[in-house]
Amino acid sequence: MRxxxxxxxxxxIFFAVSCSTSYKTExxxxxxxxxxxxxxxxxxxxxxxxxxxxxxxKLMNVVIGYNxxxxxxxxxxxxxxxxxxxxxxxxxxxxxxxxxxxxxxxxGGIRLPEMSPGAITQGKIFELMPFDNxxxxxxxxxxxxxxxxxxxxxxxxxxxxGITMQIVNKTAQQVLVGGKPLDLNGDYTIAHSDYVAMxxxxxxNINVITNGYLLRDALIDYVKFINSxxxxxxxxxxxxxxxxx
Numbered sequence: 675m676r677x678x679x680x681x682x683x684x685x686x687i688f689f690a691v692s693c694s695t696s697y698k699t700e701x702x703x704x705x706x707x708x709x710x711x712x713x714x715x716x717x718x719x720x721x722x723x724x725x726x727x728x729x730x731x732k733l734m735n736v737v738i739g740y741n742x743x744x745x746x747x748x749x750x751x752x753x754x755x756x757x758x759x760x761x762x763x764x765x766x767x768x769x770x771x772x773x774x775x776x777x778x779x780x781x782g783g784i785r786l787p788e789m790s791p792g793a794i795t796q797g798k799i800f801e802l803m804p805f806d807n808x809x810x811x812x813x814x815x816x817x818x819x820x821x822x823x824x825x826x827x828x829x830x831x832x833x834x835x836g837i838t839m840q841i842v843n844k845t846a847q848q849v850l851v852g853g854k855p856l857d858l859n860g861d862y863t864i865a866h867s868d869y870v871a872m873x874x875x876x877x878x879n880i881n882v883i884t885n886g887y888l889l890r891d892a893l894i895d896y897v898k899f900i901n902s903x904x905x906x907x908x909x910x911x912x913x914x915x916x917x918x919x
Contacts, residue, residue, distance in 0.1 A: 734797030777837030
């Protein structure tokens with residue numbers, strides 16, 4: 675995961691002391707953290723952040739769009755994950771190349787278990803994606819894409835947009851890319867996280883294309899894009915990844 679620039683660090687500190695500010699985070703997943711008593715050090719940190727709290731509150735509470743139904747993070751029918759990859763695919767086409775074939779998300783990078791229907795604020799997107807990871811494009815042969823899908827199918831599961839497929843015995847089957855059968859000799863372009871691209875054994879040796887576009891900004895821009903069309907965020911084709919016993 676990438677280091678925060680100053681402003682993102684400020685927002686991260688803001689969330690850490692949000693008990694004394696008006697923006698309240700919800701549904702954040704915690705693991706192995708001990709909540710200590712509010713001590714003098716925390717008060718000192720709060721005093722540093724206080725001059726910025728009004729502007730950060732204003733930024734975080736801006737409503738950028740609306741969610742049609744509850745989105746949930748789960749292995750099958752992962753509507754929250756599909757919302758994220760739908761956003762990545764659409765914004766990859768807008769910001770990079772209209773011919774991008776698919777977009778992926780790693781399950782561990784999704785930092786909320788769900789998003790309730792209703793207003794979506796910028797703060798909610800920061801909760802969902804707190805890291806400054808970049809969107810990158812990777813070009814690969816269909817054979818490598820199949821290997822990558824098999825790897826995901828055998829482990830954390832597949833969270834993607836642009837592809838429909840079945841997972842049978844932990845392998846990817848009946849793979850369609852853009853509605854057409856996967857061509858093992860064909861050329862494909864996928865959008866992904868720079869963090870995953872650098873750490874995946876299958877992907878780390880592929881040259882990536884990037885323009886400094888943050889994944890979090892892609893989510894914000896996508897929600898605004900949907901809202902500009904007087905629509906609510908909706909995930910369709912929930913069965914794009916189906917599990918066959």
